[in-house]
Amino acid sequence: MQAYSLDQPERLRAHLALQHHVYEVRGDGQGGQHWELVSARDFTAFEPAAEPPPFSAKSFFFAERELLFRFDGGQFYSTLPAVEPQVLFGLHACDLQAVAYQDRFFAEDPHYQARRQATLLVGVDCLHSCEGGFCSIVGSGPAVREQRADLILVPRQDHATDWLLLVASEAGHAALRGLRLPEATADWQAERSANQVCVAEEQGPQQEIVDGIVSLNAGKIDAETWEALGLRCLGCSGCTTECPTCSCYAPQDRLNAPASMQRERVWDSCLYQGFQQEASGHNPSATPGQRVQRFWSHKFGDGFKAQFEAYGCVGCGRCDRVCPGGIGVHGVMQRVVHHD
Amino acid sequence: MRVVPSICTFCGVGCGLGLRVEDGRVIGVEPQPGHPVSQGQLCSKGWATSFAIDPYKRLTQPMIKEHGHFRPASWDEALGRVAEEFRSALDEQGPAGVGVISCARATNEDNYAAQKFARAVLKTHNIDHCARICHSPSVAGLARTLGSGAMSNSIADIDQADLILVIGADVTENHAMIGARMLRAQARGATLVVVDPRKTRLARLADIHLQVRLGSNIALLNGLLQIIFANGWENRAFIDSRCEDIQPLRQHLAGLTPEQTSAATGVTVAELQRLAFLYSHAKAAFTAYGMGITQFQSGTNNVIAVSNLVLVCGQIGRPGTGINPLRGQNNVQGACDMGCLPNVYPGYQAVSDPAVQARFAAAWATELPQAPGLTSQGMLKAAQHGDFRALMIMGEDPLLTDPDQNQVARAFAALDFLVVVELSLTETAKCADVLLPAAAFAEKDGTFTNCERRVQRIRQAIAAPGLARGDWQILAELAVRLGYPGMAWADAEALFAEMAALTPAFSAISYPALDANHGLQWPCDAAHPQGSPILHEHSFPLGRGRLLPVTQVPPDECPDAEYPFAMTTHRLHFHYGGGSMTRKSPLLERETPAGLLFMHPDDGETLGLLNHQGVRVSSRRGYLETRVQLTDDVPVGTLAMPYHFQEAPCNRLTNDAQDPISKMPELKACAVRVEPLPPDQAPSAQAGSREVDHASL
Amino acid sequence: MIDLTPRKLLLLDHYADGEEARHFSLRIDKPLAGDLAVIPGQFFMLTVPGFGEAPFTYLSLPDQQGRFNALVRRMGALTQGLFEQPVGAVLGYRGPFGKGWPLFFCAHRVLVVAGGCGLVPLAGVIDEASQHRLPLQLSVIYGARHSAAQVLGRERERWRQTLRFMETCDEAKPLERQGSPLDHFDELFAAEAPEAVLCCGPEALMLATAEASLQRGIAAHKIWLSLERRMHCADGLCGHCYLGTEYVCKDGPTYRYDRYLQVRGAGYPTATKQDQRLC
Known part of the structure; x- marks a missing residue:
């Protein structure tokens, strides 16, 4: 990778904003963080979020409401989203790993790909672990992997020093055209490795996660344990909504006028009782425990890992924060290991 | 894409959410991580917000009914018609014959406007809303014992409790973020106790579940107090310093024995003693209750019984304690606070107080009525007697949510004129003569007040669909047509400012102050500029707390040979009220069949019923058809039905026997009979709906 | 795409x-x-x-x-x-x-077991065999709740002429065969033991059929079933029809029984009481 020294990430952001819609996560001053459109004239300091925002990059590509087609009574008309070139600025390694996971899952989905192919990804390495993260355990971070982003920002332990900018793709290289940057002189590989060690130490051994994955794949978790967890699942859909790799959806048909209609797809959740229920009433995953088991097996099961060459969990910890029943990833793994 | 901060509308908890807006449409929501109530979480209803307010199937223009059919009309024509009908009703019957049922889902601003419209324009105190059927006994009962009917503490106090007592509330389903907080408290070591005839999720997860017999709350609470007195476990220091004479209550309970209590409630003596010990010895006990206390003909006395227990043990006025009624609708607290009750002006200022009357008359520059007003049920009863002519209903669906549906339908049919302000064509809306399209919460500015008295801002994120307008704008326009100019506010903030100036508990609240915090908890005045998370720290509004002896009253209608089952009503996690919003989500609508009767498997076996078989359920007031779900959530002999579904409206069966003090109908208990339908026959939504169909013509 | x-x-x-x-x-x-x-x-x-x-x-x-x-x-x-x-x-x-039924496999005598509307997905195979386009000797047993619930009246009429077509009802009238298809397995297997089984119907019936066939000596890789699942996209994306690590819309709906067992278990193994005792 080519490495540059970057005095101000805001300069890069403004440069990209000349040709793209640039989105960045900003705090709302009340404890919330949201993706916001940033203009080329916006020089607000770039501060990578210390905690993952509730929404990852997922909704930019796998839209929460996506129009699929219209029907006018006689013909069906496909619709594809018209997406202006856009930049997601400042994505953490965990969320970029999730984008890669979904790129693979939705490789043949025209709606996803239309949005994805219009997007340049600018990643940022983490110097410190977020509160509930465990990227070092599932191998998704804290350093952005080369194939996961187009450009990678590396902050420095010494805040007074310039940032590093790594060029990770052809598109990233092309996007820098017109921006003059000096080549980096620092030993950035060594710095990144040191950062990784630091974050891994902060995250600790996370033994319950490591042991929980083993138990889950060894089939050591009995149905009673899953049902006990299921009793704590309110079926809110918060985990599947915020999970950056969750991808289930449902169709929603709407009659517009007599004989004309449109179909949208909307995010769905495998934790709903009705998710698999058939018209006959038969339900292959009738109990909450079965559904909770399904969710976690999808994230940590060896069978899925073999298909995707990665866990479905990127270690961001959003499920822990959003679950009212206390059965996010740490909650589940602690109970699973404890019961074992 | 932008995110507009707002407040969830699906219950009284008041969770913070961000509306995700794209191309003028709310496409989803985000939780607010920093929100003091919801702490970055939401329930299934909150997550489904975008479907609930979608323009699809919304009312987008005013409608006038002619020959049994609605036709579109302009605002000018529709409002002209409404004004004309109210004017002629006033001419014929006087102010006693008109009224307004306001809305516990609408903003404080809308509710303030509604009661001002009733009082200043229609000159009547006939103004009420659905608090009548959820927490009117809390308002009445706690007014008698403490002097204030709201939650005494904050939701965050759960974090500091070492015992949490939940009576008659299905918290994880209906106030999910409070339920979640209770589970977190339990995980850090607090003892969780649930008193409920049903095995709710929280009951199954609790440390102690007392599965009391339906309608035996006072027997249980009195029994606990008797054990506490007998063992000397009462908090004497608190009683001496904070309460009035305790002797009448002591004497009232002196003759009782734990065995009698056990026989009356179905709870073992050992369990009673354990709870009495734990509750009275807890450093901080957080007491919460819901409609399992209030929706009885003894609702007010049930609340007083809870209050007695809390006062005797001194579990109030400190962090982690309190008596905490969990409010149902997102702004039912606010609708009460705003004076949408026949007996009080905003801030619970009594209509009967001449000084209050004079102050409002001066502020509103008009004469105000002297005659007492009617409750919502009172208005409907008067309509049936021919004494009530014209009614406005804002955003409520009494045909689905009030007791004895056929009686409500007869009352609607007896009205000369019904105008309904609504988002969509609800069952009640179908009965209207004029239908006015309202803006949803994402389409207007205003405030909601959650159950812990927290006033929070909502902000307009998108335009209302079609011609829909905000409720207070509609009322202001009508006021002008009826000759009253005093409701022409520039915006919601100006309206709020007028209200705050007249309402002492809100006097230090303004939009900027609300924006700077995550809302403020009233009372918020010069003495409490940052609001009041905990009430009654040093004294009660009445001065000393009152311990009022109350006696167990059985439900008005108990099972007998003809109607052998006790039936109670409840709510499901996935739906809200009459389902007019939540049922628009394809995901929530998929979760449950449209109508369910929960029955213990032993009862199912006795009746020879298969799971999901169709049944006809009858009470003395009507019948319906639905499907049975066999589950040990309910005890043998007791059935439960959710009230969200127009296809199987359980309130066609319920009893309108009322609490004499609060006029709360006994929605929680009636007697029914169950007859199986043939195994292949699907239940019919039309069965038993004749009177309702007639009312919509 | x-x-x-x-x-x-x-x-x-x-x-x-x-x-x-x-x-x-x-x-x-x-x-x-x-x-x-x-x-x-x-x-x-x-x-x-x-x-x-x-x-x-x-x-x-x-x-x-x-x-x-x-x-x-x-x-x-x-x-x-x-x-x-x-x-x-x-x-x-x-x-x-999805994947259809296998049409060419190393078996000549094939038993088709259908329950209720499960006869429909099998109709194509039965048609092909009855018109001798497939080198199969097919026997069919069709179970329904009662005769009024039977489907494909015209097709059954035709099939009865050309192959062994047995019908049975849970609630049989006089002269009708009574019981579930499984109740007649002894008779079917005694006449001429099949080498392979195709089955479609309620999931419980299919699993019972598979087990009954295994017991009678048919190998798991010669038993086929067709799963019903809630499907929305049919392209393996929407998630609703999951079975273990697979999606029935792409991997199925027809499954060889051994493969079905493997897929079902692959997604999420669960300890049973018995496993725990063994530990």
């Missing part, structure tokens, strides 16, 4: 066929080459505008003009909506999807 947009499908005709069930004749507007390459046991997605989209199996395979048949039982809102459509109505079509 996949295409989630339906193509135009015309409702040509229909007639009542069994309890709450109808036999529909449909025509794909402007059929493509792929439309003619349908294998029995595959399915298509039918859109009823305003009511949604759901999977159905082909009762007969599309011909050169795109005409084919389907049998639909009234179950929910979508099928109710379909029953209300007039002849000539424009519907939506996507397909074919």
Whole structure:
């Protein structure tokens, strides 16, 4: 990778904003963080979020409401989203790993790909672990992997020093055209490795996660344990909504006028009782425990890992924060290991 | 894409959410991580917000009914018609014959406007809303014992409790973020106790579940107090310093024995003693209750019984304690606070107080009525007697949510004129003569007040669909047509400012102050500029707390040979009220069949019923058809039905026997009979709906 | 890229066929080459505008003009909506999807076990065999709740002429065979033991059939079943039809029994009480 020294990430952001819609996560001053459109004239300091925002990059590509087609009574008309070139600025390694996971899952989905192919990804390495993260355990971070982003920002332990900018793709290289940057002189590989060690130490051994994955794949978790967890699942859909790799959806048909209609797809959740229920009433995953088991097996099961060459969990910890029943990833793994 | 901060509308908890807006449409929501109530979480209803307010199937223009059919009309024509009908009703019957049922889902601003419209324009105190059927006994009962009917503490106090007592509330389903907080408290070591005839999720997860017999709350609470007195476990220091004479209550309970209590409630003596010990010895006990206390003909006395227990043990006025009624609708607290009750002006200022009357008359520059007003049920009863002519209903669906549906339908049919302000064509809306399209919460500015008295801002994120307008704008326009100019506010903030100036508990609240915090908890005045998370720290509004002896009253209608089952009503996690919003989500609508009767498997076996078989359920007031779900959530002999579904409206069966003090109908208990339908026959939504169909013509 | 947009499908005709069930004749507007390459046991997605989209199996395979048949039982809102459509109505079509029945396998004597509407996905195979286009000697046992609930009246009439077709009802009338298909296995196997079994019906019946066949010496890799699942996209994306690590819409709906067991277990092994005792 080519490495540059970057005095101000805001300069890069403004440069990209000349040709793209640039989105960045900003705090709302009340404890919330949201993706916001940033203009080329916006020089607000770039501060990578210390905690993952509730929404990852997922909704930019796998839209929460996506129009699929219209029907006018006689013909069906496909619709594809018209997406202006856009930049997601400042994505953490965990969320970029999730984008890669979904790129693979939705490789043949025209709606996803239309949005994805219009997007340049600018990643940022983490110097410190977020509160509930465990990227070092599932191998998704804290350093952005080369194939996961187009450009990678590396902050420095010494805040007074310039940032590093790594060029990770052809598109990233092309996007820098017109921006003059000096080549980096620092030993950035060594710095990144040191950062990784630091974050891994902060995250600790996370033994319950490591042991929980083993138990889950060894089939050591009995149905009673899953049902006990299921009793704590309110079926809110918060985990599947915020999970950056969750991808289930449902169709929603709407009659517009007599004989004309449109179909949208909307995010769905495998934790709903009705998710698999058939018209006959038969339900292959009738109990909450079965559904909770399904969710976690999808994230940590060896069978899925073999298909995707990665866990479905990127270690961001959003499920822990959003679950009212206390059965996010740490909650589940602690109970699973404890019961074992 | 932008995110507009707002407040969830699906219950009284008041969770913070961000509306995700794209191309003028709310496409989803985000939780607010920093929100003091919801702490970055939401329930299934909150997550489904975008479907609930979608323009699809919304009312987008005013409608006038002619020959049994609605036709579109302009605002000018529709409002002209409404004004004309109210004017002629006033001419014929006087102010006693008109009224307004306001809305516990609408903003404080809308509710303030509604009661001002009733009082200043229609000159009547006939103004009420659905608090009548959820927490009117809390308002009445706690007014008698403490002097204030709201939650005494904050939701965050759960974090500091070492015992949490939940009576008659299905918290994880209906106030999910409070339920979640209770589970977190339990995980850090607090003892969780649930008193409920049903095995709710929280009951199954609790440390102690007392599965009391339906309608035996006072027997249980009195029994606990008797054990506490007998063992000397009462908090004497608190009683001496904070309460009035305790002797009448002591004497009232002196003759009782734990065995009698056990026989009356179905709870073992050992369990009673354990709870009495734990509750009275807890450093901080957080007491919460819901409609399992209030929706009885003894609702007010049930609340007083809870209050007695809390006062005797001194579990109030400190962090982690309190008596905490969990409010149902997102702004039912606010609708009460705003004076949408026949007996009080905003801030619970009594209509009967001449000084209050004079102050409002001066502020509103008009004469105000002297005659007492009617409750919502009172208005409907008067309509049936021919004494009530014209009614406005804002955003409520009494045909689905009030007791004895056929009686409500007869009352609607007896009205000369019904105008309904609504988002969509609800069952009640179908009965209207004029239908006015309202803006949803994402389409207007205003405030909601959650159950812990927290006033929070909502902000307009998108335009209302079609011609829909905000409720207070509609009322202001009508006021002008009826000759009253005093409701022409520039915006919601100006309206709020007028209200705050007249309402002492809100006097230090303004939009900027609300924006700077995550809302403020009233009372918020010069003495409490940052609001009041905990009430009654040093004294009660009445001065000393009152311990009022109350006696167990059985439900008005108990099972007998003809109607052998006790039936109670409840709510499901996935739906809200009459389902007019939540049922628009394809995901929530998929979760449950449209109508369910929960029955213990032993009862199912006795009746020879298969799971999901169709049944006809009858009470003395009507019948319906639905499907049975066999589950040990309910005890043998007791059935439960959710009230969200127009296809199987359980309130066609319920009893309108009322609490004499609060006029709360006994929605929680009636007697029914169950007859199986043939195994292949699907239940019919039309069965038993004749009177309702007639009312919509 | 996949295409989630339906193509135009015309409702040509229909007639009542069994309890709450109808036999529909449909025509794909402007059929493509792929439309003619349908294998029995595959399915298509039918859109009823305003009511949604759901999977159905082909009762007969599309011909050169795109005409084919389907049998639909009234179950929910979508099928109710379909029953209300007039002849000539424009519907939506996507397909074919999934894996069909194996048509050439190392077995000559094949037993077909069908329950209720499970006869429909098997109809193509039975048709092919009865017209001697497949080198199979087929025996069919068809179970239904009672005779009024039986479907494919005209097809059964035809099949009875050309192959061994046994019918049984849970609630039998006099002279009718009584009980579940499994109740007649001894008789079926005694006559001429099959070498392979194809089964379609309620999941419980299929699993019981598979176990009963295993017990009678048929290897798991010679038993096939067809799963019903809630399907929305049919392209393995929406997630609803998961079975272990697979999606039934792509990997199925027909499964070889040994493969079914493997897939079902692969996603998420669970300890049973017995496993724990062994530990």
